[in-house]
Amino acid sequence: MQNTKPHAALLASPGMGHLIPVLELGKRLVTNHGFNVTVFVATTDNSLSKSQLIEQTPSPNLLNVVLLPPVDVSSLITPTTGILTQLAIMMREALPKLRSAILAMKFCPTVLIVDLFGTEAMVIADEFNMLKYVFITSNAWFLALTLHMPTLDKVVEDNHVKNQEALLIPGCKSLEFDDTFEPVLDRNDQIYVEYKHMGVQMQKFDGILVNTWQDLEGTTIGALGGEKKLGRVAPVPVYPIGPLVRAVKPGPRSEVLDWLDMQPIDSVIYVSFGSGGTLSAKQTTELAYGLESSDRRFIWVVRPPIETDSAAAVFKTSHRSDDSPDFLPDGFLTRTRKMGLVVSKWAPQNEILSHPSVGGFISHCGWNSALESIVNGVPMIAWPLYAEQKMNAAMLTEDVGVAIRSKSLPTKEVVGREEIETMVRTIMDKGDARRARVKTLKSSAERALSKGGSSYNSLSHVANDSETAFKYLKAKPQGA
Numbered sequence: 265m266q267n268t269k270p271h272a273a274l275l276a277s278p279g280m281g282h283l284i285p286v287l288e289l290g291k292r293l294v295t296n297h298g299f300n301v302t303v304f305v306a307t308t309d310n311s312l313s314k315s316q317l318i319e320q321t322p323s324p325n326l327l328n329v330v331l332l333p334p335v336d337v338s339s340l341i342t343p344t345t346g347i348l349t350q351l352a353i354m355m356r357e358a359l360p361k362l363r364s365a366i367l368a369m370k371f372c373p374t375v376l377i378v379d380l381f382g383t384e385a386m387v388i389a390d391e392f393n394m395l396k397y398v399f400i401t402s403n404a405w406f407l408a409l410t411l412h413m414p415t416l417d418k419v420v421e422d423n424h425v426k427n428q429e430a431l432l433i434p435g436c437k438s439l440e441f442d443d444t445f446e447p448v449l450d451r452n453d454q455i456y457v458e459y460k461h462m463g464v465q466m467q468k469f470d471g472i473l474v475n476t477w478q479d480l481e482g483t484t485i486g487a488l489g490g491e492k493k494l495g496r497v498a499p500v501p502v503y504p505i506g507p508l509v510r511a512v513k514p515g516p517r518s519e520v521l522d523w524l525d526m527q528p529i530d531s532v533i534y535v536s537f538g539s540g541g542t543l544s545a546k547q548t549t550e551l552a553y554g555l556e557s558s559d560r561r562f563i564w565v566v567r568p569p570i571e572t573d574s575a576a577a578v579f580k581t582s583h584r585s586d587d588s589p590d591f592l593p594d595g596f597l598t599r600t601r602k603m604g605l606v607v608s609k610w611a612p613q614n615e616i617l618s619h620p621s622v623g624g625f626i627s628h629c630g631w632n633s634a635l636e637s638i639v640n641g642v643p644m645i646a647w648p649l650y651a652e653q654k655m656n657a658a659m660l661t662e663d664v665g666v667a668i669r670s671k672s673l674p675t676k677e678v679v680g681r682e683e684i685e686t687m688v689r690t691i692m693d694k695g696d697a698r699r700a701r702v703k704t705l706k707s708s709a710e711r712a713l714s715k716g717g718s719s720y721n722s723l724s725h726v727a728n729d730s731e732t733a734f735k736y737l738k739a740k741p742q743g744a
């Protein structure tokens with residue numbers, strides 16, 4: 265690699281939900297802003313294989329993608345350690361590997377961009393004199409909560425935690441107790457401390473990039489950048505640069521897409537709970553009966569049920585399986601043969617959502633899935649499972665107006681088949697207002713990303729600052 269243009273090093277934490285948008289950001293920096301990009305991917309023994317990584321990489325020849333040597337965190341976690349705590353620990357353990365990898369490079373990168381779980385890498389950026397940015401792979405509302413955490417910590421949040429009242433975030437939508445982000449609830453849990461620490465660390469960066477755009481979250485973006493800036497003293501600039509989602513890959517077509525080709529326009533509902541979401545056995549059964557009785561076509565990405573942990577499949581390596589889904593109700597596959605397709609564990613999601621036959625999406629509301637649905641003009645049934653997904657579901661349903669959600673999810677353990685049937689019929693209705701709304705947002709997303717659009721300009725700003733730093737460092741005498 266020549267030292268003739270700014271070089272960005274991106275650090276992705278384990279999990280497809282982080283890796284995919286980080287790779288997409290890398291691609292944009294190369295194609296639109298003339299950067300060299302190296303993407304470092306933190307791994308554990310079972311989180312990702314090289315071949316899966318290559319499969320996810322957009323235009324592999326554009327980016328230099330480096331799998332960091334796996335970290336072993338087995339002695340630092342217990343079977344009950346939550347997924348977010350695990351991620352925070354893994355990323356801390358990966359820092360020496362990142363430092364060694366940067367030291368081994370011929371030219372030191374100009375800028376380091378980390379995701380939420382990589383904020384401790386700022387010491388490495390400082391050590392190597394790099395600009396440093398955080399890339400939030402979720403939305404501005406989640407970012408606002410994160411930045412507000414250190415302030416929240418100073419006032420005892422009795423109202424939210426004990427009285428279950430809404431949590432106030434200045435200038436933003438309040439966070440209802442039923443939609444809350446679990447790490448805020450228990451000061452004694454490690455994830456509370458980790459999450460608050462991330463909120464503190466982020467304020468010390470040169471900027472925060474967030475995967476959203478002005479038209480989608482104008483009020484929240486205003487609160488983050490406006491005069492009061494969430495009450496922060498020396499606010500770090502926030503750059504909405506989204507929606508960054510993968511482009512549909514050319515290449516051999518899968519069986520699923522061939523099946524979709526034979527279905528009428530907007531007739532199929534796609535059901536998936538992201539890269540690692542799982543349902544209980546009872547919920548899987550209710551979903552099966554609900555889909556069947558809705559009498560609508562469907563593609564369902566199923567995983568074997570797991571009773572107590574909805575994030576159980578997050579770090580599982582295998583995306584493909586020939587397992588026959590024997591946990592589905594007796595005769596389900598036979599009865600729905602003409603109406604539906606059941607796919608085991610993993611499907612080409614972006615290709616599916618961009619197919620004209622797909623008219624609805626039952627989603628766990630991981631932010632990438634939500635964005636992929638919006639940019640393809642597909643309305644959603646919001647079915648949050650873990651992490652910040654309940655916040656996303658609330659926002660997509662109540663503010664953005666592109667989704668409906670179950671009335672029973674917050675209170676009951678299982679959403680019943682009748683309610684599922686009704687929700688599916690509602691969202692698949694061609695005249696439903698959410699369908700029109702999501703099409704409007706699709707166009708707005710395209711405008712934001714095109715040359716001169718709000719998100720394009722935000723990323724240009726970051727690129728210009730990096731270019732200036734690059735020229736300055738290049739002109740500086742060695743050792744100065």
Ligand SMILES: O=c1ccn([C@@H]2O[C@H](COP(=O)(O)OP(=O)(O)O[C@H]3O[C@H](CO)[C@@H](O)[C@H](O)[C@H]3O)[C@@H](O)[C@H]2O)c(=O)[nH]1
Nearest residue numbers: 280281284401402538539610611613630631632633651652
């Ligand atoms: O069968 C599948 C399942 C997933 N995907 C892709 O995998 C990504 C999944 O990302 P996302 O929808 O965001 O879900 P998670 O992997 O669960 O995402 C994690 O990261 C997100 C971004 O920070 C958070 O919003 C989520 O809560 C968190 O669980 C998307 O690009 C999907 O297209 C597929 O291609 N095929």
